[in-house]
Amino acid sequence: MTATLGWTSKTVSEPTVKLYDLHPPLDDFRSEAIAGLQKPEKFVSAKFLYDKRGSELFDAICNLEEYYVTRTEMSILQTNAVEIAAKIGDGVLVEFGSGSSQKVRIILDAMEKLPTYVALDISVQHLYESCVKLAEAYVGLEAIAICTDYTQPIKLPEISSLKNKHKVAFFPGSSVGNLEPEEVIQFLKNTANLLEPNSSLLIGVDLKKNKSILEPAYDDSHGISAAFALNLLTRINRELGANFNLDNFGYKAFYNAIGRIEMYIVSLKEQVVNIDGIEIHFQAGELLRTEYSYKYTITEFQELAAQAGFQPQQVWTDPQNLFSLHYLTNSVSGT
Ligand SMILES: C[S@@+](CC[C@H](N)C(=O)[O-])C[C@H]1O[C@@H](n2cnc3c(N)ncnc32)[C@H](O)[C@@H]1O
Structure with missing residues (x-):
């Protein structure tokens, strides 16, 4: 794998995947891990x-019978794919914590025209390999892989295919549940800033049960x-x-x-x-x-998102009410 630093991009293979490697340095891991291990309540x-x-182990978890999260969210995406695809239109889809980029395939399958796809993930090799597989499966898809820590303020590369486009953040897997509620508000504010002026959010949130x-x-x-x-x-x-x-x-x-x-x-x-x-x-x-x-009820999550300026537009759930998929728009842009 050939990685590039900063915003200078390089085509690393055919089909085209542009990889921007902004992985946090090893020193950040060292200092954060040691600080967490020295706390009275240890935490990393x-x-x-x-x-x-x-x-790889996370992917194995997704296939477990006990782990209802992945198959339930995928079933919600499948059932509502056409409606979801219409909301993205010819915008840019920006996935946070894209992992194996499996769920996005359900949306791409329902789209008339492939959008530009930006995958953000901290696990560089997995990110890159998953994007290459995606670009192979969806010929013509412009796939941009950015290895970064999405909990920090980030910027998208200044390239023409991302400029002045309606951007939809896709944040599946209930990864938002890893953040403390006050961190969710900051994360969503950063997301709105990243995607402005016309930002929307499609986010998977696990329900209380x-x-x-x-x-x-x-x-x-x-x-x-x-x-x-x-x-x-x-x-x-x-x-x-x-x-x-x-x-x-x-x-x-x-x-x-x-x-x-x-x-x-x-x-x-x-x-x-x-x-x-x-x-x-x-x-x-x-x-x-x-x-x-x-875990959140639908109302609890909507109230949290509202504190970051996101207004609920639609929520989809499964028949057993295990999981919710929210579509919200930024109140400033109103899209
Ligand atoms: C729970 S998995 C979800 C994977 C996939 N989106 C899904 O729904 O199955 C979380 C993903 O987010 C990535 N991730 C976790 N924390 C991150 C961070 N702070 N910044 C960027 N990526 C992160 C992980 O590498 C992993 O691929």
């Missing part, structure tokens, strides 16, 4: 779960969710020179009635781990948080 951001192996459905989805019987979380320690060992012994750590996930799934790596014994010359002490049973996954 979910965005660091996605190295190449992490992205019984914990008998929720908990197995995040702690499956095959141990894939556990492997996904524990891969973070493998990554810290490899990239930051730490010495986590994976035999000494487990995993747990549970529903907190305030409205979120909480996911943790658990220290199975009292131990000391060395990372970059710094000693991190773990008590037996101590937790290291890897992820929250907030």
Whole structure:
């Protein structure tokens, strides 16, 4: 793979995929991980779960029987694809956390004319390979891959196909649930700024439901969710020179009635781990948080989005009311 830095783009293969590699530097990972591990309640951001192996494990989670999220959102997209495609028209589709770029295919299949597609993701190799597969499947699609951290303010490259176009942000997978509610407001404000002047948002939001459905989805019987979380320690060992012994750590996930799934790596014994010359002490049973996954009612999410200037236009759900797909527009642009 040939990556480019900054906004200088280069065609890296046929079919055409332009890759802009703005991946956060290793030093950011080091400083954020160490700061989080030194907190009284240990925490490492979910965005660091996605190295190449992490992205593969996430794809395996999507195929689990217990993980209703992916198949339910895909069924909502399929049922309403024509209507959704009409909202995008000949605009630009900007996907946040595009992963394997599978869900966007359902929308592309329903479009009369292929839009320009911009994929944003932090996992560079997975992002690039997924965009190449997409461009191969949809000949003529202009695919632009940007490796970046979408929780930071970002800019789109200044190229003619993105200028003065109606842009629709696509944020599937209920990834918005990884953010704290106040972070959601900031993220949505940044999104509106990124896509102005005519911004719209198509966003998948997992609905509140019984914990008998929720908990197995995040702690499956095959141990894939556990492997996904524990891969973070493998990554810290490899990239930051730490010495986590994976035999000494487990995993747990549970529903907190305030409205979120909480996911943790658990220290199975009292131990000391060395990372970059710094000693991190773990008590037996101590937790290291890897992820929250907030769940919202439709109204709760609409109220949150309104605080960032997004007005609800339409919501689609599945027959069992497991998941919601919202279409909202920015109140400033009114589109
Ligand atoms: C839960 S997965 C969802 C993947 C896919 N969109 C789906 O719906 O199945 C989250 C995706 O967002 C990416 N991601 C997570 N945090 C990110 C961040 N802060 N910036 C950019 N990408 C991020 C991950 O690499 C991963 O591909």
